[in-house]
Amino acid sequence: MNRIDFHAHILPGADHGSGSIDTSRRQLMLMRDAGxxxxxxxxxxxxxxxxAESFLRMREQTVAELRQSLPEGAPLIYVGAEVLVCPGMHEMEGLDQLTVRGTNLLLLEMPTTAWNRALLDTVEEIREAGFHPVMAHIDRYPMEEVKKLLARGLSVQLNATAFSGLFGGKVYRQLIGTGSVVALGSDLHGSDPAGYQPFLKALKRLGGEANTVFERTAALLQGAIALQEEAPALLHT
Ligand SMILES: [Fe+2]
Known part of the structure; x- marks a missing residue:
């Protein structure tokens, strides 16, 4: 079974997730060792x-650096972004470049402030524009708010830490049963092995339910272009 980590900050220097190639390599080794x-x-x-333009330029640079230093047996790496939503974002230039490359999947992060109508309408507009929004780590927000997304039939992603609480994330396990949960993520920042433990623990706790989610993720990622599969830039010149 494919184990897919849909949310991780592993590009060297792209954000505070990894400050160096060495950290990114160690992050990828943690993932590889976790299967x-x-x-x-x-x-x-x-x-x-x-x-978006400057973000994409920076991202390309980090991708190129990482491509040259991948550890042995590294997982396939798809390149995307975690996009903070703001009202009116559906009209933003370059939004189509922020999807998981080769797909229409867009990982959208909701703000921690209250979600007003304009913000929720923007998410709908994004979907109507042909994207498939995946709402990032909805376990981080009050369920009352999250229900507004679920009521609109939006797909959601859960962080592994959702399942480490006292009740083992019962409410989120029920959500898996409804089909709304299309992806699991470690949301890994840094390369401390302890940082990847929640992902492993969640897989153990969820068992077959995790596989159900991974199957959904794999189906959505069909056609996605992995970093390892991209032609070297030199071939394009
Ligand atoms: Fe994140």
Whole structure:
């Protein structure tokens, strides 16, 4: 069974997830050792701080650096972004470049402030524009708010830590049963092995339910272009 980590900050220097090639390599080795077959690299994109164009240029550079230093047996790496939603974002130039490369999947992060109508409408507009929004780590928000996303039939991603609480994330396990949960993620920052433990623990706790989610993720990722599969830049010149 494919184990897919859909949310991780592993591109060297792209955000605070990894400050160096060495850290990224160690992150990938942690994943490899955990039996992860594919990971989506999701550096933070903050629309109020940067333009998509400069973000993409920076991301390309980190991808090129990482491509040259991949550890033996590294999981397949898909390149995406974790995009903070702001009202009106559906009209932002370059949004289509922030999807998981080769797909229409867009990992959207909701703000921690209250979600007003304009924000929720923006998510819908993004979907209507042909994207498949995946709402990042919904376990981090009050369930009352999350229900607004679920009521609109949106796909969601859970962080592994959702299952480490006292009740083992019972409410989130029920959500897996409904089909809304399309991806699991470690949301890994840094290369401390302890940082990857929750992902492993979640897999153990979820058993077959995790496989159900991984099957959904794999289906959504069909056609995605892995970093390892991209032609070297030189061939294009
Ligand atoms: Fe994240």
């Amino acid at each position: 992860v077959s594919a990971v989506v690299a999701t550096p933070h994109f903050y629309p109020h701080r940067q333009r």
